Amino acid sequence: MLRRPAIAAAASFALAAPAAAQDDAVTSYTLDNGLEIVVIEDHRAPVVTHMLWYRVGSADEPVGASGVAHFLEHLLFKATDDLEAGEFSATVAANGGSDNAFTSTDYTAYFQRVAADRLGLMMEMEADRMNDLALTDEDIETERQVIVEERNQRVESNPGALAREQMAAAQYINHPYGRPVIGWMHEIEGLGREEVRDFYETFYSPNDAVLVVAGDVMPEEVLALAEEHYGPIPAEPDLPERVRPQEPPQRAERRLTYADPRVSQPYLVRSYLAPERDPGAQEEAAALTYLAEILGGSSFTSVLAEALVFEQDIALYAGAGYDGKSLDDTTFNLSVAPKPGTDLAAAEEAMDAVIAEFVEAGPTEEQMQRVRARLNASEIYARDSVEGLARRYGAALTQSLTVEDVQAWPDILRAVTAEEVQAAARALFDPDQSVTLNVIPEREEETE
Amino acid sequence: MIRLLSLSLALGLSLTGAARAAIEIEEVTSPGGIEAWLVEDHSIPFTALEIRFMGGTSLDEAGSLGAVNLMTGLIEEGAADMDARAFQAAREDLGASFSFDVGPDTLRVSARMLSENRDEAVDLLRDALVEPRFDDIALERVRGQVQAGLRQDAQNPRRIGNRAFYEMAFEGHPYGRPDKGTDESVAALTREDIVAAHRRALVRDRVYVGAVGDITPDELGALIDELLGDLPESEAALPGHVDFGLEGGTTVIDFPTPQSVALFGQPGIERHDDDFFAAYILNHILGGGGFESRLMQEVREKRGLTYGVGTSLVPLENAEFWVGSVASSNASMAQAIEVIRDEWTRIAEGGVTEKELEDAKTFLTGEYPLRFDGNGPIAEILVGMQLTGLPESYVTERNAMVEAVTLEEINRVAAELVEPEKLHFVVVGQPEGLSEGAPRVVAPEVLLPEVTLAE
Numbered sequence: 001m002l003r004r005p006a007i008a009a010a011a012s013f014a015l016a017a018p019a020a021a022q023d024d025a026v027t028s029y030t031l032d033n034g035l036e037i038v039v040i041e042d043h044r045a046p047v048v049t050h051m052l053w054y055r056v057g058s059a060d061e062p063v064g065a066s067g068v069a070h071f072l073e074h075l076l077f078k079a080t081d082d083l084e085a086g087e088f089s090a091t092v093a094a095n096g097g098s099d100n101a102f103t104s105t106d107y108t109a110y111f112q113r114v115a116a117d118r119l120g121l122m123m124e125m126e127a128d129r130m131n132d133l134a135l136t137d138e139d140i141e142t143e144r145q146v147i148v149e150e151r152n153q154r155v156e157s158n159p160g161a162l163a164r165e166q167m168a169a170a171q172y173i174n175h176p177y178g179r180p181v182i183g184w185m186h187e188i189e190g191l192g193r194e195e196v197r198d199f200y201e202t203f204y205s206p207n208d209a210v211l212v213v214a215g216d217v218m219p220e221e222v223l224a225l226a227e228e229h230y231g232p233i234p235a236e237p238d239l240p241e242r243v244r245p246q247e248p249p250q251r252a253e254r255r256l257t258y259a260d261p262r263v264s265q266p267y268l269v270r271s272y273l274a275p276e277r278d279p280g281a282q283e284e285a286a287a288l289t290y291l292a293e294i295l296g297g298s299s300f301t302s303v304l305a306e307a308l309v310f311e312q313d314i315a316l317y318a319g320a321g322y323d324g325k326s327l328d329d330t331t332f333n334l335s336v337a338p339k340p341g342t343d344l345a346a347a348e349e350a351m352d353a354v355i356a357e358f359v360e361a362g363p364t365e366e367q368m369q370r371v372r373a374r375l376n377a378s379e380i381y382a383r384d385s386v387e388g389l390a391r392r393y394g395a396a397l398t399q400s401l402t403v404e405d406v407q408a409w410p411d412i413l414r415a416v417t418a419e420e421v422q423a424a425a426r427a428l429f430d431p432d433q434s435v436t437l438n439v440i441p442e443r444e445e446e447t448e
Numbered sequence: 449m450i451r452l453l454s455l456s457l458a459l460g461l462s463l464t465g466a467a468r469a470a471i472e473i474e475e476v477t478s479p480g481g482i483e484a485w486l487v488e489d490h491s492i493p494f495t496a497l498e499i500r501f502m503g504g505t506s507l508d509e510a511g512s513l514g515a516v517n518l519m520t521g522l523i524e525e526g527a528a529d530m531d532a533r534a535f536q537a538a539r540e541d542l543g544a545s546f547s548f549d550v551g552p553d554t555l556r557v558s559a560r561m562l563s564e565n566r567d568e569a570v571d572l573l574r575d576a577l578v579e580p581r582f583d584d585i586a587l588e589r590v591r592g593q594v595q596a597g598l599r600q601d602a603q604n605p606r607r608i609g610n611r612a613f614y615e616m617a618f619e620g621h622p623y624g625r626p627d628k629g630t631d632e633s634v635a636a637l638t639r640e641d642i643v644a645a646h647r648r649a650l651v652r653d654r655v656y657v658g659a660v661g662d663i664t665p666d667e668l669g670a671l672i673d674e675l676l677g678d679l680p681e682s683e684a685a686l687p688g689h690v691d692f693g694l695e696g697g698t699t700v701i702d703f704p705t706p707q708s709v710a711l712f713g714q715p716g717i718e719r720h721d722d723d724f725f726a727a728y729i730l731n732h733i734l735g736g737g738g739f740e741s742r743l744m745q746e747v748r749e750k751r752g753l754t755y756g757v758g759t760s761l762v763p764l765e766n767a768e769f770w771v772g773s774v775a776s777s778n779a780s781m782a783q784a785i786e787v788i789r790d791e792w793t794r795i796a797e798g799g800v801t802e803k804e805l806e807d808a809k810t811f812l813t814g815e816y817p818l819r820f821d822g823n824g825p826i827a828e829i830l831v832g833m834q835l836t837g838l839p840e841s842y843v844t845e846r847n848a849m850v851e852a853v854t855l856e857e858i859n860r861v862a863a864e865l866v867e868p869e870k871l872h873f874v875v876v877g878q879p880e881g882l883s884e885g886a887p888r889v890v891a892p893e894v895l896l897p898e899v900t901l902a903e
Binding site: 045077085086089090096097098113114115143145146147149150153154156157261262263264298300301306310313337339369373374377378381383384 | 489491492493494496532533535536537540541542543544545560562589592593596599600602603605704705706707709737738739740745748749750751752753754755756775776777807810811813814815817818820821822823824
């Protein structure tokens with residue numbers, strides 16, 4: 001969830017990680033108060049991206065207060081003891097920069113892009129709002145309306161988003177990943193000063209944050225500035241241990257149908273509970289990354305596209321997706337949009353047959369090599385965006401990974417074997433851990 | 449022969465006085481006579497290439513609407529001796545990325561190629577541009593995808609609003625037509641229509657090229673000839689200028705959705721007009737500049753009526769207009785529109801303040817160098833400047849043009865250009881309190897692409 005209606009990039013598919021050659025450009029520190037710092041050097045342009053990531057997201061919210069992490073993100077642009085409401089962004093703009101923030105299940109992050117010599121000012125203001133937010137009733141009332149409109153725009157007006165919300169709720173029986181990041185509408189409407197303030201005072205502290213500075217900077221200068229601005233803020237002694245309710249064994253296949261007259265193209269999505277990248281143990285996630293690429297990473301050469309779009313000619317689209325970056329168990333998704341004339345049940349049957357055949361045979365060396373080539377290339381292209389690299393480190397470090405894990409990831413990806421992909425597929429495709437969602441314009445009984 | 453015209457461009461950061469960022473734009477003319485702009489940067493082993501063919505979907509013939517769009521979708525579906533899958537497998541094995549897209553003015557080709565196998569990647573892209581196969585089986589597949597997209601657009605309030613807006617504003621001009629075609633027109637397209645669209649749209653005398661990365665001028669010259677040298681010269685005429693034809697008012701398109709979407713606009717200003725920069729800053733203050741704009745302050749920050757409201761001056765190749773968009777609950781859209789109309793009137797009558805002008809200049813001049821942050825973004829800037837007809841030196845002179853705008857000038861332009869009585873709202877949804885007097889129309893079935901909200 002972005003605070004500002006920017007054109008949001010598609011959810012990143014965690015394919016690439018920085019090349020070995022980039023490791024020299026990354027330096028990390030930890031301040032005495034617990035603030036972790038990552039500096040990524042890129043001296044091609046005199047620009048810096050300053051990002052402060054908090055290890056708190058929607059999955060850390062109290063029950064009944066869904067949306068409070070995102071609500072608080074909006075309110076961080078309001079008054080503090082030193083700044084008036086709106087003054088933060090106005091000051092960034094007055095220095096020729098731009099700023100924004102975003103909230104996910106596992107993190108809340110604030111960032112500015114600005115000329116490199118403005119870094120100190122950015123830190124001064126960011127440190128100010130870590131501790132000294134005013135949180136007035138007037139700001140909260142108006143902003144709640146803005147967030148209601150945001151939910152209307154992003155979710156209520158979007159049948160695909162509404163369907164995904166239902167799907168996540170069915171996938172997670174016990175874990176808070178089943179709640180939407182923006183919050184359920186009725187809970188957003190009930191959020192007030194008390195919920196927001198509790199959340200702010202508990203989680204916004206240096207020992208719960210990661211500072212990522214990327215661009216035309218020297219690591220020692222960043223460290224000195226960080227010590228000056230963030231160093232004096234005391235650590236939060238009562239920061240709770242980050243433990244969320246975990247999933248029990250999932251023992252029943254779930255099937256959903258979402259009907260909405262705004263759906264013009266019926267489609268189906270299947271999701272399976274899947275392991276994520278864990279510190280020091282990213283091998284299975286790497287194998288699942290290959291699996292998603294081989295099954296659905298290309299509209300032309302992947303297994304599902306070849307079978308359903310080209311050979312059987314029954315689908316407009318068939319794909320697969322997996323993002324291993326998550327604090328707790330994530331999902332692996334398959335999707336098919338059948339051509340007119342093919343119903344969803346037939347498309348699902350065909351999809352399942354393709355998957356069963358693939359699990360039996362395993363990937364070919366040609367398929368493995370093609371994914372390796374794509375991963376290697378995307379790593380080189382990723383170096384063109386220092387902001388992208390900053391996001392990669394910020395997300396990883398707020399999702400329990402370390403700088404070493406991020407840097408080891410490309411080699412782990414390169415080492416994945418066909419046997420590992422087959423084994424990961426065998427473990428993954430358990431119907432009892434799955435949700436199957438049909439998205440249709442109207443239910444059959446209503447058409448008759 | 450390669451003609452080099454080198455210009456060292458220091459991108460000054462206005463407040464800092466620092467001028468360390470420097471890009472050097474080289475104008476390269478290939479041995480075959482095709483021009484390109486290049487910024488060499490060997491720090492990462494790849495090249496970003498941006499190619500634009502002037503014409504785009506405006507080149508559709510009246511009897512084959514959607515042909516250029518469908519043809520564009522087929523460029524990556526097989527070429528020379530490769531069918532679609534063989535072509536894509538070859539591309540993936542090279543780690544190259546190609547994308548093809550088309551709008552009302554241009555057909556866009558974006559490519560990223562690794563240095564280690566650039567020649568093979570160029571050969572492959574050349575086959576796609578010069579020798580696409582347009583196999584029947586691929587044609588049917590992509591036709592189905594385009595039709596599915598059209599049906600989806602017909603259920604999307606923003607797309608519905610855009611379509612109606614363009615149709616009403618540019619009746620009788622290619623901009624007023626559904627540029628992906630209609631369900632019927634796309635169904636009727638033949639392979640001959642696609643071949644003809646390719647002949648019209650991909651021509652070597654209407655091409656613009658920007659390249660950035662690990663490549664020398666000589667290498668780029670050879671690359672361009674290989675890639676584009678076998679394309680034919682243009683035959684089809686480009687469309688002419690059209691005036692923005694919407695009168696002031698409100699149109700409501702009935703559509704069941706909890707939140708209405710509105711597109712609003714009035715006549716704009718040509719990119720080469722002497723007053724363009726004054727108007728550009730004016731737009732920034734009114735609705736272009738994020739949270740600090742008047743519209744964001746009044747509609748969102750003070751009243752909570754929307755998540756986002758913004759405006760933009762759109763200089764298309766053949767038309768100029770000022771456009772904005774807002775989304776608000778059906779219950780509050782009428783109020784949002786009233787606030788926007790009031791702000792339109794306030795800026796027309798009262799202009800802007802000295803402080804607003806200075807703040808806008810500070811932002812705009814400071815933000816400009818931040819755009820040059822990577823091979824891909826710089827290649828887009830290079831090709832965009834050529835399309836607009838700007839010289840290389842614009843990169844260094846642009847901020848001075850922003851700085852030169854005076855308060856007197858911008859307020860004269862506000863009085864002349866901002867026309868509240870000409871502002872027209874197209875609202876899609878079921879807004880309360882807007883029905884009286886506003887014509888209600890049924891949603892059109894097919895739609896135009898999004899209005900670009902950018903500089």
